[in-house]
Amino acid sequence: MTTATAHSTRHIDVVLGARSYPVSIGQGLLGDPGHWRHALRGRHVLVISNRTVAPLYLDRVMAGLDGLQASSFLIDDGEAHKTFANVGHALTALAQLGATRDACIIALGGGVVGDLAGFTAACWMRGIDFIQMPTTLLAMVDSSVGGKTGVNLPAGKNLVGAFHQPRAVIADIDTLASLPQREYCAGLAEVVKGAAIGDIEFFHWLEQHADALAARDTATLIEAIARKVRYKAGVVARDETEQGERALLNLGHSFGHALETAGKYTALLHGEGVAIGMLLAARLSERLGMSGAADTARLQRLLQQLSLPTTIPPGMQAQALLALMHLDKKNLAGTLRLILWRGIGQAEIVSGVDEAQVLAVLRENTR
Ligand code: NAD
Numbered sequence: 001m002t003t004a005t006a007h008s009t010r011h012i013d014v015v016l017g018a019r020s021y022p023v024s025i026g027q028g029l030l031g032d033p034g035h036w037r038h039a040l041r042g043r044h045v046l047v048i049s050n051r052t053v054a055p056l057y058l059d060r061v062m063a064g065l066d067g068l069q070a071s072s073f074l075i076d077d078g079e080a081h082k083t084f085a086n087v088g089h090a091l092t093a094l095a096q097l098g099a100t101r102d103a104c105i106i107a108l109g110g111g112v113v114g115d116l117a118g119f120t121a122a123c124w125m126r127g128i129d130f131i132q133m134p135t136t137l138l139a140m141v142d143s144s145v146g147g148k149t150g151v152n153l154p155a156g157k158n159l160v161g162a163f164h165q166p167r168a169v170i171a172d173i174d175t176l177a178s179l180p181q182r183e184y185c186a187g188l189a190e191v192v193k194g195a196a197i198g199d200i201e202f203f204h205w206l207e208q209h210a211d212a213l214a215a216r217d218t219a220t221l222i223e224a225i226a227r228k229v230r231y232k233a234g235v236v237a238r239d240e241t242e243q244g245e246r247a248l249l250n251l252g253h254s255f256g257h258a259l260e261t262a263g264k265y266t267a268l269l270h271g272e273g274v275a276i277g278m279l280l281a282a283r284l285s286e287r288l289g290m291s292g293a294a295d296t297a298r299l300q301r302l303l304q305q306l307s308l309p310t311t312i313p314p315g316m317q318a319q320a321l322l323a324l325m326h327l328d329k330k331n332l333a334g335t336l337r338l339i340l341w342r343g344i345g346q347a348e349i350v351s352g353v354d355e356a357q358v359l360a361v362l363r364e365n366t367r
């Protein structure tokens, strides 16, 4: 962080009737239970985290749970541990705690912990409260907001899950101080994505503030997180269960997931796959006459300013990537269904995309 000035906490509401909840973005939030204890209704609390994050931040959360019956459950670090088996272990931890229907789970970590903890909360006694305490930038601007929870199967990522909204999201940006730069930049890809899909003014703002964001300037970062969360909260409020508009949030994901899978989930982080994927989606859109080269160039420039990758890693084959894209959950009846765009700030769901055009874009961009 570049400044010691205290910044006031921002609050953005995800408006879903009786299930509405606030997203709080600020500094010192985890260590000050005044920011989140009001969201706890019962006596039992299980904090779910992982073995990287817990040594850094678990103590300050547990300290705020005095007077309650609280315990913690830790998973090993990494996407490979977002499993049914760990949901089973977390449910056992709830049983050992004697958790009743008014129990609450706190998810302390990145998107892996948040997705698994949220799904555990959706399952225990058919649904209990949970609070998201995201500690990666990606989780703050994307996965902690909107109630998508779930785990992976050997057959694929996020194949099992539930929509289960948190009671509150507490994004304490002080936790980002320990986040590796590569993970931080991957989170910025999800910020760019929001602007690229639906907010041209935000995209322009990002272009103007890219250097400050790359340097982690606190005020700029809080503003960027707040803008992305406000955008996503609006989409979720209009289409909670992804009947339409919410699918736009997957811009770049069909390409990105194929890249992540081809790289065996080690070559690229999720946000890096999304960055390259958005650019490929832009190039395909250009090829299909939906958008212009100038917009693609602006997107590429912004991603590069934020130290994100913009090219497919060497060794990946176009035909193999296309085959992986056919496995995407958004596809219907064997045809490719992609999120494409009509230039900065306007995305569109396109069904039956001509796979020869997709292959041509992949061929042009593989080495
Ligand atoms: P992650 O949870 O694996 O965290 C990335 C790495 O950073 C991990 O090694 C983690 O231990 C470490 N870490 C976390 N916080 C840290 C901190 N403050 N300091 C130091 N290290 C820290 O990955 P992620 O990028 O946060 O999330 C990716 C996951 O989110 C994927 O499983 C993806 O499917 C999911 N996701 C879900 C949604 C949704 O809507 N539910 C949206 C996007 C992504």
Ligand code: GLY
Residues within 6 Å of the ligand: 142, 143, 145, 146, 148, 246, 249, 250
């Ligand atoms: N990350 C996509 C969504 O929340 O819908």
